[in-house]
Amino acid sequence: SAVISQKPSRDICQRGTSLTIQCQVDSQVTMMFWYRQQPGQSLTLIATANQGSEATYESGFVIDKFPISRPNLTFSTLTVSNMSPEDSSIYLCSVVSSIYGYTFGSGTRLTVV
Amino acid sequence: AQTVTQSQPEMSVQEAETVTLSCTYDTSENNYYLFWYKQPPSRQMILVIRQEAYKQQNATENRFSVNFQKAAKSFSLKISDSQLGDTAMYFCAFMKQSNTGKLIFGQGTTLQVKP
Numbered sequence: 046s047a048v049i050s051q052k053p054s055r056d057i058c059q060r061g062t063s064l065t066i067q068c069q070v071d072s073q074v075t076m077m078f079w080y081r082q083q084p085g086q087s088l089t090l091i092a093t094a095n096q097g098s099e100a101t102y103e104s105g106f107v108i109d110k111f112p113i114s115r116p117n118l119t120f121s122t123l124t125v126s127n128m129s130p131e132d133s134s135i136y137l138c139s140v141v142s143s144i145y146g147y148t149f150g151s152g153t154r155l156t157v158v
Numbered sequence: 159a160q161t162v163t164q165s166q167p168e169m170s171v172q173e174a175e176t177v178t179l180s181c182t183y184d185t186s187e188n189n190y191y192l193f194w195y196k197q198p199p200s201r202q203m204i205l206v207i208r209q210e211a212y213k214q215q216n217a218t219e220n221r222f223s224v225n226f227q228k229a230a231k232s233f234s235l236k237i238s239d240s241q242l243g244d245t246a247m248y249f250c251a252f253m254k255q256s257n258t259g260k261l262i263f264g265q266g267t268t269l270q271v272k273p
Contacts, residue, residue, distance in 0.1 A: 087263040089263075093259065139261075147253075151200070
């Protein structure tokens with residue numbers, strides 16, 4: 046399957062600051078996805094990031110809070126802006142390809158204090 | 159809208175025994191995919207098994223098998239010969255065939271395998 050390198054693996058941030066999470070894939074993929082997993086909860090899709098176009102956000106998520114970049118077919122970033130303790134979650138990127146199917150990154154555990 | 163329901167928040171099983179995790183879903187789609195993912199404490203999401211809705215035959219992967227009942231919209235996971243390494247959170251997930259990539263997850267079931 047595709048190999049995804051996600052960074053950082055964890056961080057502790059002050060409220061009001063921003064954190065950018067990076068995902069690097071070892072092959073070119075059309076679609077990349079960003080999920081949030083709140084403590085003890087399931088995964089919820091934040092947005093779909095396609096190369097060359099603006100990200101598509103799910104209901105309840107907005108670009109000002111979660112700006113996403115997708116500069117090429119192997120890389121994407123998610124920024125969590127103006128953080129509050131409610132943003133403390135695991136954030137995961139994922140990709141789907143016709144060859145490898147669905148693969149997740151190892152996740153970023155974010156704690157906002 | 160599609161929904162996925164896992165009604166068992168927690169389950170436990172003795173090592174070497176068999177356990178079944180339940181999942182039901184709701185959709186008006188006819189073509190879709192269903193998945194079971196495992197998330198151990200490392201947080202890594204690991205694909206356990208995948209089922210295409212158009213296939214009547216239940217998917218199997220070594221000790222893991224599913225009971226897919228399309229009419230009942232049920233998709234349970236059976237783990238045979240449970241091992242300590244099977245201890246993890248298990249998520250059932252749904253994906254429309256026409257919307258490749260967007261997964262809808264159930265609430266998850268925490269499985270504890272006891273020695």
